[in-house]
Amino acid sequence: MDKAYKEIAPRLRALREAVGMSVEEMARAAEIDADEVRRFESGQHEIPVSFLFKAAKACGVDTTELISGAGAHLRSYSVVRKGEGLAVERRATYDYKSLAYRFAGRKMEPFLVTVPPKEPGELDFNAHSGQEFIHVMEGRLELTLGDSVLVLEPGDSLYFDSHVRHALRGLDGKPARFIDVII
Structure with a gap:
């Protein structure tokens, strides 16, 4: 994925707006500054997974929805076979593969x-x-x-x-x- 945060940013903003949450409320929920939320929503800055995790929780959705645009559906268990993790571009020089992207309600x-x-x-x-x-x-x-x-x-x-x-x-x-x- 090339610059995945550019695709995630509009989903993040749309989700926040859909649940009627202000930038300041999202910042409080994620324990960060409101300007940082605005930067993440701009699509010009990398978005830490820890923020996506808190933002998804605050909005009542699964983190997979923010990362991939599709919801996770498995609730009892999820097997991810070798080589099948969902690629997530967090840092340009690191290769991240999500190992639980199909499981809904991850903690x-x-x-x-x-x-x-x-x-x-x-x-x-x-x-x-x-x-x-x-x-x-x-x-x-x-x-x-x-x-x-x-x-x-x-x-x-x-x-x-x-x-x-x-x-x-x-x-x-x-x-x-x-x-x-x-x-």
Whole structure:
């Protein structure tokens, strides 16, 4: 998906307006500034999944509706086979695949993420509301979390507060692949 947030932004605004919610009310529900909501709705800025999750919850819809334009319908369970995750462009240099996009009423957002190797000066920092759980499957992952630099090996896990500024990169000239659960 090329610049998926350009497609998501009008759905976000239309949904907010359809439920009669002001920009300020959405900002309070998502625990962010109203100007940030306006930026996300403009289609000119990346939209964090944590915001989409809170916006969908505030509007009483499933996050899949904002991401894909179609609703999730499964309520008892949802199987996503290898290679079938819904591609979500969150960060231009990361590959995100939603692993629960078919399940309605999710309370978390699990992703399969691949992060390429980068030089330390090329890091793409992010901070957003919520919490995250990362479990490394392949490669070595460097995660800069605030002032700390952590190196995670396959089998290692990390749970952290997403409000803390963070950036990721694969090490040893290879991508790192991990499960990322955002709440």
